[in-house]
Structure formats: structure tokens, C-alpha cells
Amino acid sequence: MHYSNPFKNFKNDIPASVVVFFVALPLCLGIALASGAPPFAGLIAGIIGGIVVGSISGSNIGVSGPAAGLASIVALAIKDFGGLDNGGFEILLVAVVMSGVIQIVLGILKAGIIGYYFPSSVIKGMLVGIGVIIISKQIPHFFGLDENYEGAWDFFQEDGENTITEILRIGEFISPGATLVGFIGLGILLLWNNVLNGKSKVFEIIQGPLVAVVVGIIYYVLTMDAGYWSISTDHLVKVPVPEDFDSFVGQFRFPDFSQALRGDVILVGFTIALVASLETLLCVEATDKLDPRKRVTPTNRELIAQGTGNILSGLVGGLPITQVIVRSSANIQSGGRTKMSAILHGFLLLASVILIPTLMNKIPLSVLAAILLVVGYKLAKPSTFKQMWKAGWRQFIPFIVTVVLLYFNFLLGVGVGLAIGIIVTLYQSFQNSHFLHATQSNEDGRNEVKMVLAEEVTFFNKATILKELDNLPQNTFLELDVRKTNYLDHDVIEILDDFKEKAKNRKINIKLISERGIIENPDSFLEFFKLRPIQDKFKFKR
Template sequence: MNSSNPFKNFKADIPASIVVFFVALPLCLGIALASGAPLFSGLIAGIVGGIVVGAMSGSQVGVSGPAAGLAAIVLTAIGALGGYQNFLVAVVIGGAIQLLFGFLKAGIIGYYFPSSVIKGMLTGIGIIIILKQIPYFFGLDKNPGGDFSFLQIDGENTFTELLRTINAIISGNFDYGATIIAIVAISILILWSNVLSKKGKIFQLVQGPLVAVVAGIVYYLLTKDTGLSLSADRLVSVPVPESFDDFKGQFAFPNFEVIGRADIWITGFTIALVASLETLLCVEATDKLDPRKRVTPTNRELIAQGTGNIISGFIGGLPITQVIVRSSANIQSGGKTKMSAIIHGFFLLISVILIPTLLNKIPLSVLAAVLFIVGYKLAKPALFKTMYNLGWKQFIPFVVTILGIVFTDLLMGIGLGLAVGIVVILIKSFQNSHFLHIEDKSNGKHKIKMTLAEEVTFFNKGAILKELDSLPRDTYLELDVRKTRYLDNDIIEILEDFSEKARNRNIDIQLISERGIVENPDSFIQFFQLRPKSA
């Protein structure tokens, strides 16, 4: 990409921005609804996330906006802090703390998450998207995409909602109109993606999701007074201002009189911490999805997110993070540069000002069909086979992350996957502390060579102690530490204790180091204290 010409990839970025716009619109509204905040606050966050964060970010394909992962925190905080305007002060503080994180170069944290966990995160989100959109597909849910956690604010959970949907389908109590247009929409999307996009440039410029949305609006208008019509709660619900003053009245402003309260600062720090972690994980995942494999500067991303949250908080918006659903939709739709994220933000802004009535004619089931495709591309069945073939060390953290996300929420799932990944590392560290080679008898003694790894820590105590204690009497042990750059004091103490046992069991020890060979050293502690500090 030629960074001096941001318009170079317009042919790819504009169609991608339209798709992201249609994905982001219901999510902005749904997350605001799930957060117990004004609906317009979700749109503000989407606009700021697209235009401000998109312009400042170093990510070429990441898209930011209100995040489902923060919905529970926002819902609780609005009540606990005494109202939405008090909560906005915490959003501004959270943004300022994110700026501080960026200047302190805390962005490196994202690189410490294993690849298997990141892939599990993407797959888990894909599965959640599919599961959560099934009720909308059949016109059976009125909350447009807000409940991305297992437990929902309406008292349902992912699977009770699905069970309710299945029962409704079996009994015929679902919305036939919503289902018909959803099936038409998903057919258009599949046909567009698999057939028409290869037939000509017009089908690459005009994206399938746009055609599906137009078909949904046409269906709504044509069936308005028939038995297959869609009720208002099956459609997008953007606030429609009566006048310019009414439009201005949708913005809220922070009540800075409460800035001295401790609970405001605690909430602000919580928002900063969770939003930063979610952003860094999404950055890592988005970079993996990027066909060009560009690397996002994470510290710059935290500064961009912090700036976005300060602005969003000042004008009444929800907290912002980089969001994998929007980002993956952008990548899958062929977005090349950050212009697609910025343009999608302008589309949100222009549409809520000029055409809110038209937006309110879009069936939610059509947008569910769009998200189905996004979810499937994130959670392709082939990926499970690939991860399984990589071995249990990759597969188990991958599966645990998926299950954690599906049955709890995004951050908890990632935390569980990371915990399992750490356990795997400890197990492999236990196993790989040394190499043991048994040779033929020499001078009536078994000759055994033990080569210690490059780094041997207290994690390896159990494995080494077990090997030493299992050595038979009348053994000749050759202990090679030439490759060892770090030897924990705990290991040295084990060797020191073993030297006493060795004398009683007629075990001779030959210590081989970069300083030479020592037969039956008097003191391992003294020997290693005299070694160069790097060793």
C-alpha cells in the first residue's frame, strides 16, 4: 500500500465499507440496548470508532466501535454511578488512562497470547455469531445483536434461546416473512460470493450484502399489507429526530461534578483495562486475518483508542474497542486500507442524519444472514482439522478458548485458553529440562549421559529429581551443562544434595562445562557460583 495516497484502493475500500456499515449498524444499536444506554450512544461510538480511531490507528484493516464485551460493565456502572451522564465521566477517564498505557508502551501485552488462543478466539466468536443470529433469522428476537455473552440480559442464555427458536419452528410459531427474506438474503450472499463475484468487475464493486439489504427493504415495502409483512420490532430501529434541535438533543454530556468520586475512577480504570485488552487481542487476531500480513503498532493503537474514548465520552457515546466482527467483515469483503473503516464511520453519520427512516425498513433477519456468512468464515470446520493435526499442545488451548467464549464471554474464554496454554508450557518445560542417554557398561558401571537444557528453572525440579533418584547403583553419570545458559538455584541445590547420595550409591559424577571437565565435584554450589553470570 502506498501510504501517501490513501485513495489508491478506493475500488476495494468503498464496497468493503458498505458491508462493514451494514454489519456495524445493528451491532451499535444492539450493544447500546444490552448496555442499558440510549440507542443513539451506540451510533456515536460507531461513528467515532470509524472516523477518529480509524484515522489515528496504525491498523489498515481493523474497525472500531462499541464492544459487546463491555456491555455488562456499562449496564452495571450506569446504575451504580447514578446515571448515564455520570458514567460518561468514567468513559473519558478510561480514554485518558488508555492514552497513558500507549505512552508507557503497554501495547506489547498483546504479543504474549499464544497463536492457538488467538485462533480459538476467532473461531469462538464465529460460532457465537452464528448461534446468536439464528433467532433473528426466524424473526424470534427483538434485541438486535446485543447479547454476545452466554448469559443474556433478558434472562435467557445462548442455548435456551436456541431451544425456544427450535420449539417455535417445530410448532410453526415463527415469523414466516422474516424467514423468507432471510433465506433470500443468504442465497444472494452465497451466489454473489461463490459465482457472480468471479463473473465481472461490477459484481466485485457492488457487494452481495448491499444487494441483500436492498432486497430486504423491497420485500418489506411490497409485503407491507399482506400476511407476510414484517412488524416494526423485526426491523432496524434507528432514532428518528423530528428536527435539528431534536437531533442535537440525542447527544449527552459528562457531569464533571462527580469527577472526584472514587467509584468513577475505578470504573474508568476498569473500562481502560478491559477495552485495552480486548483491543490488543483483536489487533493480534486481525493481523492474522490480514492477507498482506501487516503488523499493527500496538502502542499507537492504544493512543488511538484512548483518543476515541475521550471524544466518545464527551459527546455521549459508549466505550470503544477494536471489534473483530467488524474487522473480519472488512477483511472478508476485500478492504485494503484504513479508508474502509473511516468511510464506514461517515456512512453511519450521514445515514442517521439523512435517511434514518429508510434504515428502519431493513429487516433484522437480512442482517442476520450477513452475519451468518461472517461467522462461518471465522469458524470454518477445516480449521478444527488443521489445529488437531498440529498436536494436542495447539488443539487443547484452541478448544478450551472456543468453549470458554461460547459458554461465558470473550475475555473469560481467552483467559481460560491462556491458562491452559500456560499449563501446556509448564508440562513441556517439565519434559524438556534435560536429555538422557544410556550407554553400554564401562568399567563395570552403567554410563549415563544427562544433558541439561539451555534454561533450567524450578519448574524442572520434579523431572530432574525423578531421573537422579532413579539412577541405579554403580553408575557413571556424565552431566553436560555446556549448553545451559541459565540454571536456577533450586536445581543447583538438587545437584548438591544428590552428590551426597551418589557417594552412598557408588555413583561417579563427571561434570562437563565450558570450563572443562570436573570429576566428582566437591561442591556444585561453589562450582556454579564461580561460573560467569551469563551461565
């Protein structure tokens, strides 16, 4: 698999890394808070996730760091191991190191293929659900209501409140200063996205989120003594500020390996490894769909990269790491092209902790909330709901169930959505077998490949078809025969449509053979298989 030169797209990657940095900073601190861990542990995980995992990973646009989905597991483990101040965190770090070793083993055993078996309706539901959660969770920060960072995405919170009740209380506790600067920041972002981008190279290099943050800092400094319009320090970023070098070094905590053979520690290690691997593989599948260049991330290499990051994070006092959809989508939407944007965001986190923690602590949370509101909207656009509705009930039901349940619990939403997707597919395909048949010949020096799709092709065939297509060499003539196919799953059609773009870059010519005739290099597989004349043969049901 060919990956672009990471230094080639600095003009795109540097602005994207700044956006990801501003998204990641409060989330690193918030996830540490939700996990019952020291704030510095979240920053360590963010730094290692950016620099180390970003360097080893084969993903061009994925960004790794501490994950909200693991916050409840980590918090419970620290408590069970004795508490934060009684050695519980140091024992947890042993489990984090163990989880990294397990992930590397999973990568070597090629377990990364699991990610390909999630239906696209569930993946899209996960993306939209995350977008809805981001929007709802940031509204209290935008209006200066919530004084705690958002770390756990759970609907029900430890303080007895839930997302909806907090939003309903905004009118009682609204902070005028935080709200005003939040709207100013949101206005700057919309101005940059809808008007200024493309007007001049200056607006491409200096991104809207950076301007919004600078304006937010200036507003806070100028209104510190303004009373009604000032912003309370409770509504600012809170990066740990060491007094000297010794106090900085003292923030690092190290695993207590004397407890490594305890059964409960080993169990937590396996739990973190499995949950982190699943979240990572889901994120990989989702970000590859969002990638405008339709590049494919090697999942086994990703597990090895995540495992390496978790080993190092555990050794120096950091939280467990996964690839994270919030940071990754912010990276994509900000124009990130290569892994350098993820790596640079890690260095920015490191620099902010060492060089300018005091300046970081002047950033209003409402400005960062405005950045995340834009990210959330781009993930949960109303047009996506409309698109999935038009795709038919077999796509819409797993999609909407995932969106709704994800709002209450991440793993519950994905798990139930997957179960419904499997039931729907089994209902459709239980009578027929499914396979992919490929024959290859070389005549007159030209590389020719013929693929004959089976009578019944479902999303269970995604991994096989994707692997065969990605393994095709450059300058190949692909003959795709669908004359025997009675049912072609929507997920497989999407794979073919995505491959169409890759084929152009790899000089692969496609000949589609169907009962309706022969088409050279079809413009859109999605449109082709929706045509009424072919439905009689395909029995293609939306």
C-alpha cells in the first residue's frame, strides 16, 4: 500500500494540527477528570497518541489519544485497586502496559480484519451519534453553565444530572461573558468556513479556530474586571502549571509491577485491550469513509501502533489510548492530508504543557465549545438522515438504532446496531451462499483480472472483496461480472464506488458486465444498481 510523503502537505497539515490541538486539549483533561485520574495523565496520553502512535500508524488522517469510552472502566479500576492516592493509579498503569502488549499480539495475529465486518449503516450511525453527542455536550460549555470538562460521553452523569437536564438549566445559570465570546468564536468559524476560505492563501494558513481562540484570550484579559461581562476562571482551560522543573517531573507516575500477577489486574488489562481495539477499529472504518482520498488504513498495523502507544503511556503515567473519532473527524474537516497533522498536534500538546501552560489557562471553554459544535454539525448533518432514509429500511433501522442508543452508551449503541444489521442481512441471505470468484490471466503482456460475484453478496463479503480489490496491481484491466448476482448488499456497492476513485489513481480500467449490457469505467456504481431495469434481475431492495 502506498502512502504519501508526510512532509509533502505541510500547508494543509499545519493548520489542521492546530485545530486538532484545540479540540484535543480540553478532551484530554476532561477524560482524565472523568476517569478519576490526574489531569496530567490525559495530556500524556494525548502527546503519545499524537507523536508515537501517529508515527507508527499507517493511517493518514486518524488521530489517537485518551478515549471517553474507556473512562468508566479506568475510574472503576482505580477505585477497586485502592484509590488515586493509595496506589490504585500505579496499579492501573500496569494494566495499561499489559493492554498494549495484548494489542500488539492481536496485530501480529491479524485480528484487525474484525473492523471490516461492521455494516456501513452502523458506522454511519456511529459518526452521526458522536456528532449529536458532541453538540449536546458542548451546549452547557458554550453558555458557561458546566464548569467541568466533558470527558465521559454517558447520558447519565455521576452528579445525578443528565445531558438534557443540564441543557434545560441554562437559563438559570447562564454566564453572559462566556456566552458572548462563544458566539463571537462561532461567528469567526462560520465566516472562515463559508466566506474567507479560498479568498486568499492567508485564510488557508491562518485557520478560523486559531483566530477564535486568540480573540477569546484577548476578550478574557480585557474583561477580567468587567463584572457582568467577565468570564469566571471556572470556565477556562485548566492545564497543570508546575512551579519548577522538579514539580514538572513529579507529575509523572510509574506502574507498580509488583502487582502484575494479580488476577484482577490481568482482567482489567484484557478488558482495556479489547475495548480499546474495538473502538480503534470502528474509528478506522469511520475515518476511512470520511477520507476524501478514500485511502485504506492497514488495521493490523494500527493495532500494533496502538499497542506500542499504550505500553509507553502506561510506563510514564498516561491513560489508555485509542484512535478517536472526534479528533480524527476534526482533522479531516480541517483539511489534514497526512499523518503529520496528528504528529504535530502531539508536539503542540507537549509544547503547551512545557512552555505556555499559563497562556493556555486563559482560553475560554466556550470558544473551544464553538469549535466542537462545528465539528459535531459536520458529523450529524440532516442530509445524512435523509440519505439513510432513502437507502431503505435495511439501512435506516440499524443506522437510527445506533444513533439513539449511542447517545446513552457507546458500546451499547454499536453492539445493538451491529446485531440488528446482522439479523437483517441473515433474513435476506439465509437461503443463498455467497462467495467471490477471481481468475487471473496474462495475455499479450496485459494484466487482466476477472471477478464474478456470487448470487448472494452481503456485507459479510466486505473484507474479502476489499482485500481483492486493494491487491490489484497498477495498470490492471478488471472485468467485473454481475450477471449471476441476485442480491448485492448496499455495503458492497459502496466498496465498489469507493474503489472507482482509487482505480483512477492506480490506472485500473473497469469493465462492468451485467444482463443490461457492458459499461466501461462506470461513473457511479451506486446510481447504476439503483436503475429500475436492473432491479428485475438484481432484486436489489433499498
